[in-house]
Amino acid sequence: MSENKIRVLMSKPGIDGHWRGGIVVSRALRDAGMELIFGGFQNVQQIAEAAIQEDVDVIGLSIHSGAHFAYTRQLIDILKEKGVFENILIVVGGVIPAQDFDKLKEMGVGKVFGPGSMTSDIVSYINSHTKK
C-alpha cells in the first residue's frame, strides 16, 4: 500500500556539509517504512518546490551551521505563501541549542531533535504527528 506511506523530504538548507545526521535519520525513516526523498543541499525555494512536487507529508531539515533560525523562518514563509504550510510537518535536527527549541516551534516547527537524539524517537514522532 505504497500510497499510504508517509513521504519525507530530507534536506540540508544552505551550504554546510555536515552530512552524517541527515543520512542516519534518512536511513532510519526509510527502514521504518517511510518514502524518503533525500534532497541534499537545497536553498529554501528549492525545498519548498520539491516538497510540493513530491507531495510530501514531512520536511526534515538537517542544520549544523548555526543558521537554523534564518533558514527555518525563510522556508516557513515560503510554504505559507504557497498555501501548503498547513499540510506539511516540519522537523528540524542538528547541532541546535535546546534554548532555541521553543523559538523554532513558535515559527511553526513540529519538533526539534538536537544532538544525541534517538532515531526511534524521530520515527515515532513523525508517525504520530503528520498533518494529513
Add this chain to the structure above:
Amino acid sequence: MYDKNFLEKVKKEKENWEQLNKNAKEREVKFETDSGIPIKNLYTPLDVKGDYLEKINFPGQFPYTRGVYPNMYRGRLWTMRLFSGHGTPEETNKRWKYLYENGETGFSAAVDALTFNGIDPTNRDGAPEVGTSGVPLYCIDSLFALTEDIPIDKVSVALVVEPFTSAPVCAMYFNMAKMRGYDISKLIGTTQNDILTMTVGYIPYKNCPPNHLLRLACDLIEWTVPMKNVPLWHPINFTGYNYREGGIDAVQELGFVFASAISHIDNIIARGWKIDDFVNRLAFHLAAHKDFFEEIAKYRAARRIWATLMKDRYNAQDAKSHQFRFHVQTAGSSLTAQLPMINIVRTAIQGLEANIGGCQSLHTNSYDEAICLPSEAAALVALRTQQVIADETRIANTIDPLAGSYYVEWLTDEIEEKVWNYMAKIEKVGSIDKALSSGWLYKEMRDAFHKRRTKIENGEEIMIGVNKYKVPYDTCTDVFRTNPESIQIELDRIKKLKERRDNAKLEKILDELRKVCEKEINVMPVIMEATKEGATIQEICDIYREIYGIWEPPLAI
C-alpha cells in the same frame, strides 16, 4: 623479545593462574576495543612478539614507534593549538589574541562554510552562514585583519581549508605576509588541504571533481616545498580526524590517511620530484577518541607504518622522510549537549591519550562543542586542560611511558596489522580520487555511520547522559552566538576591495588562470598574482567550476 626459557615458565604459571581463577565472574559486556579487536583479561610477556630494536627501538630512531624526536617533550612540549574562528576576521583576531595571552602556542583558523566552498556572501544560498561556523576569509584584506598584531614569524598558523580553496586562501596569506615584510621562505604553518575532509568528512557544495581536487592539493605541495617558495610550510595535513568523526574506527582512520598520502606522493613523484624533496613536510591530523589504550596504540602504530612505508615502498633516504608527525583533536562526536560540563572530563582524558601517544600539536575541544561554537570561557577551559596535562601531571617527564606494557605493545601490533590489511583493500579500489568518484568511500562512511548509530541506540556504546543515566538537555550553558552583522560587514569588505582594485589588470590575470587551469599546470604562481591584485575566493573558484565542472558526490544512504 624475551628469553625462551623465561617464556616457558611464564606460560606454565599463567596456566596455573587461569586454573585457579577459572570461576571468577565477568560482567556481561563485550570486552573489545572501539574498532572491535577482542581484548583478553590479561596480557603478559607471552603477548609481546618481535625484536625490541627492530620494532620499537629508541625515540628519534627507525621505526619511530616511541616518537619522532630523541628528546620529545623533555625538549619541547607539544604545540597547544585551538581550532578557532567565528563572526569576522577582526573578532577571530581578538579571540586568537585572548588565547595567545593565556598561553596558547599555535593558531588554527576555523573558516566558515562559504570560505570552505569558495563562495562569497553575494551568493544568497550561503549568505545566512557568513561567520556562523568559522571565520570568513574571502579576500586578502580578511587575512590582514585575521593576523593583525600576531607574530606569524614566530607562531605557526594552521589554515584549515581544503583542496578546492587551499590555493587562493594560502596565496592570500603568503601575499599578506610578504606585504607585511616577512620572508615567506621562513614562514611556519600548515594548510589542511585534505581531499577527504571536503568529500567524505563533509559534503562539498559546488566543488569540482576529485581528480582535479587531488591535483590542486598537489599544486600547493609542489609550489611550497620542492619548489622552495615556502619550504618550511606543511602544505597538507592528512586529516583522519574529520572522517573519524563520522563514525569510522581507528583502523579505518589510519587506512584512509595513508591511502590518501600515497596518492598525493605518487602525483608529486610523477611531476619529476624525488620523495626526499618533499615528503618530510607532509603532516597528519588524527583523532583522540574514547578508547584510551586503542588510541595510544594507534599513534604508535601510525609512526611505525609510516616509517616502513617510506623506507620500503618509496626508498626514502632522509631520516626526516620517515617521521610521522601529527596534530591531534579530541573527539567532538564523543561530547554531549546533555552534560556539557562532563565534556571537560572527556576532553581531558582524550588530551592525555594524545600526549601519552606523542603528538606534536593538540586541539582540545570546548565543553559547549555539542551546542554552539566555543564561547571564550569554554575555549579557555579547553586551553587550561592542556596546561594542566603539561604542567601538573608530570606525564611529560619521560618519553613514550607506555612502551613495554604487554597490552599496549600487543595492541600496537594488532592495529598495525589491521591497518596494512585495510590499506591493501583500499588500494584494490584504486587511487584516492577513484575511491571517491566510484562511491566506494561513501559506502564505507555510510556503513560506519549506521554501525556507530546502532551501537549507541542499542546501548552497546555508552554515552553518559544520552543512553545511560539519561538527563534532559542542559539549558544553563551560555550559548555563544556569532555576530549577526557579519554578512553586512563582509559584503562591505568585498565592495571596498572591488572599488579599490585595478579590475582591468585583474581580469587579465584571471584569463591567465583560465589558461593555466585548462593546461593543468600548477595554479599557484598565477593565483599568487590574482589574490595580490584583490581576487576574491569566489572569483578564483568560479574559474575552477567553469573549467573543471561541478561534482555531485555519489552519496550513499
